[in-house]
Amino acid sequence: MSAALNNVRSETAAKIVYPKTAKAAEITPSSVYRQHSKILHTVSCYLVVRKVFENLILPPKEVSESPAGTIPPNNL
Secondary structure, three states: OHHHHHHHHHHHHHHOOOOOOOOOOOOOHHHHHHHHHHHHHHHHHHHHHHHHHHHHHOOOOOOOOOOOOOOOOOOO
16 A cells, blocks of 8 residues: 555656746846836826825915015015
């Protein structure tokens, strides 16, 4: 019985196909550019979303407009 079990185990082990390991990514100028453009896109989206939420939560302050050609008063 043990011999039969060992035979089955060895046949099963022979049929197992392991996936090929992934090759190390080659670093090329285009891959660097692509990665940097993804990072820049993510950062710019973050900045836009942050600015929108800041304006929703804290509306921008009212800017006092002075008539054209006059100097606004100095409020210190």
